[in-house]
Amino acid sequence: MFEILGFEFFRNALIAGVLASVACGIIGTYVVVRRMVSVSGGISHAAFGGIGLGYFFGIDPLLGATGFTVATALGMGALQLRARQQMDTIIGAVWAAGMAVGILFVYLTPGFAPDLFSYLFGSILLVPREDILLMGVLVAIIVAVVALLYQELQAVTFDPDYARVMNLPVERISLLLLVLIALTVVMLIRVVGIILVIALLTLPAAISRLYTTRIRSMMVLAVALGIVFTLTGIGLSYLLDVPSGATIILVSTLAYAGALGAERLRQGD
Amino acid sequence: MTAPVIEVEDVWVRLRGHTVLEEVSLAVHPDDFYAIIGPNGGGKTTLLRVILGLLQPSRGTVRILGATGAAARREVGYVPQFRTFDFEYPITVREMVLSGRLGHVTHLPRRYGPIDHARTEEALETMGIAGLADRQIRDLSGGEQQRAIIARALVGDPKVLLLDEPTVYVDAPTAAQFYSILDKLRERMAIVLVTHDIGVLPEHVTRVACLNRRLYTHDTNEITPDMLEAAYHCPVDLIAHGVPHRVFSDHPEEE
Numbered sequence: 092m093f094e095i096l097g098f099e100f101f102r103n104a105l106i107a108g109v110l111a112s113v114a115c116g117i118i119g120t121y122v123v124v125r126r127m128v129s130v131s132g133g134i135s136h137a138a139f140g141g142i143g144l145g146y147f148f149g150i151d152p153l154l155g156a157t158g159f160t161v162a163t164a165l166g167m168g169a170l171q172l173r174a175r176q177q178m179d180t181i182i183g184a185v186w187a188a189g190m191a192v193g194i195l196f197v198y199l200t201p202g203f204a205p206d207l208f209s210y211l212f213g214s215i216l217l218v219p220r221e222d223i224l225l226m227g228v229l230v231a232i233i234v235a236v237v238a239l240l241y242q243e244l245q246a247v248t249f250d251p252d253y254a255r256v257m258n259l260p261v262e263r264i265s266l267l268l269l270v271l272i273a274l275t276v277v278m279l280i281r282v283v284g285i286i287l288v289i290a291l292l293t294l295p296a297a298i299s300r301l302y303t304t305r306i307r308s309m310m311v312l313a314v315a316l317g318i319v320f321t322l323t324g325i326g327l328s329y330l331l332d333v334p335s336g337a338t339i340i341l342v343s344t345l346a347y348a349g350a351l352g353a354e355r356l357r358q359g360d
Numbered sequence: 361m362t363a364p365v366i367e368v369e370d371v372w373v374r375l376r377g378h379t380v381l382e383e384v385s386l387a388v389h390p391d392d393f394y395a396i397i398g399p400n401g402g403g404k405t406t407l408l409r410v411i412l413g414l415l416q417p418s419r420g421t422v423r424i425l426g427a428t429g430a431a432a433r434r435e436v437g438y439v440p441q442f443r444t445f446d447f448e449y450p451i452t453v454r455e456m457v458l459s460g461r462l463g464h465v466t467h468l469p470r471r472y473g474p475i476d477h478a479r480t481e482e483a484l485e486t487m488g489i490a491g492l493a494d495r496q497i498r499d500l501s502g503g504e505q506q507r508a509i510i511a512r513a514l515v516g517d518p519k520v521l522l523l524d525e526p527t528v529y530v531d532a533p534t535a536a537q538f539y540s541i542l543d544k545l546r547e548r549m550a551i552v553l554v555t556h557d558i559g560v561l562p563e564h565v566t567r568v569a570c571l572n573r574r575l576y577t578h579d580t581n582e583i584t585p586d587m588l589e590a591a592y593h594c595p596v597d598l599i600a601h602g603v604p605h606r607v608f609s610d611h612p613e614e615e
Contacts (some may be wrong), residue, residue: 109609122447123449124449124450126446160394237470239468239472240469242459242462242465242470242471242472243453243462243470243529245459246459246462247453248449249445249446249449249451249456250440250444250445250459252412252440252445253412253438253440253445253459253460253512254437254462255412255413255414256412256413256414256433256463257433257434257460257463257516258430258431258433258434258465259462264512300450303450304450304451304452304496305450305451305452305455306450306451309450316535
């Protein structure tokens with residue numbers, strides 16, 4: 092199978108998989124420890140609204156998704172500060188409304204929407220060079236922000252009340268974290284698609300949590316696991332000639348199930 | 361008399377149409393061990409949240425060391441009600457205690473210096489959990505977790521320590537140990553202790569107040585039947601189990 096590495100599209104796919112895994116491992120760690128899985132699910136499905144708007148206004152759908160997703164994340168963050176009780180319902184509403192906006196605008200766009208399906212389910216083998224560059228820039232931003240604000244992010248995700256007593260800018264840091272989640276989600280759309288984003292964002296971090304005791308080490312292991320899962324998924328999908336996004340997710344899910352089972356056995360001793 | 365560390369003046373709080381705090385005023389002095397007791401739902405946690413600046417009162421002011429700004433809250437150590445945060449969070453005891461210094465690190469990007477680390481080791485030592493420093497908080501027992509939470513409040517060199525129902529989830533020996541630690545800390549800072557359990561008030565309390573929407577106090581360390589009755593709206597039996605000294609004054613025999 093190594094002759095395949097000679098093709099640029101395949102090398103791009105591998106690079107995209109690695110970049111996505113770095114973002115997932117770092118941001119997914121916060122999503123898992125702060126229990127923001129459903130918020131992230133809402134944000135990622137709202138991205139479809141941005142893709143629909145992108146088609147309608149004739150701009151790059153991924154650019155539309157970036158703007159729309161960041162705006163949704165900020166909106167949810169603002170709501171979370173005010174209406175903590177109904178957050179569950181609000182997430183559900185945003186989740187569905189984002190998809191609805193997308194469907195409406197795709198319908199209203201004259202002509203055929205070329206690769207709509209690839210936004211929903213991913214198409215890592217079709218990632219163009221420019222997107223790789225964009226992903227690289229996003230990963231650099233995420234790594235830099237987390238490195239600079241590591242202590243603040245830890246304090247705010249661990250105990251926001253105490254962080255506020257210490258006079259940290261808790262609201263701004265929470266909103267920033269939501270924006271980082273939104274940017275990560277947009278990156279992942281190319282790799283596994285809107286529907287499957289949430290799995291790649293959370294599963295490597297969730298497995299990593301079982302074996303690590305600190306945020307930093309949890310991130311490192313989650314990145315490594317993400318790389319293993321995406322590369323295995325891409326390889327398998329090529330060998331078996333099946334969709335890559337779904338294969339990556341199934342590899343991750345099986346690994347998660349295996350890790351949970353192993354943990355059960357270990358604790359049963 | 362020395363200037364108070366905390367001054368609460370005519371504070372009112374209305375939440376969702378209900379008056380939770382009404383005309384509450386109190387002053388905590390540097391050598392105070394102030395106990396605030398009252399029934400569940402009486403506004404104890406709300407009052408602490410107002411003092412900490414986590415909740416904006418509808419009316420009234422809170423001054424910490426004479427200042428109203430958020431920066432003054434760095435002088436307050438806070439021990440929240442047990443289990444208000446996620447104990448599954450991947451953090452070691454040392455990291456958690458160290459995080460209590462973050463309010464003192466003001467230059468950006470925030471990085472801990474040698475003083476922060478030294479204070480952390482001191483606090484771990486004071487609370488007797490230095491040997492557990494590299495363990496995850498979820499692997500500690502309830503009493504150990506609580507000592508870690510207090511250590512986090514101590515690293516900031518607070519002038520006053522606020523404790524919210526600190527003994528609810530720990531067993532009696534652990535609670536006794538806990539109060540002996542508080543007695544040691546009294547020499548260094550004022551302490552405000554909030555609890556619904558009037559049977560647990562420790563020996564060296566200097567002031568007691570009852571809180572049930574309004575605050576009732578005689579500015580002494582005695583609970584009187586009229587305070588309790590006002591706070592609980594019903595006669596309360598003044599029977600204290602295992603209280604090392606008598607916090608209750610003699611009250612008239614009714615039968």
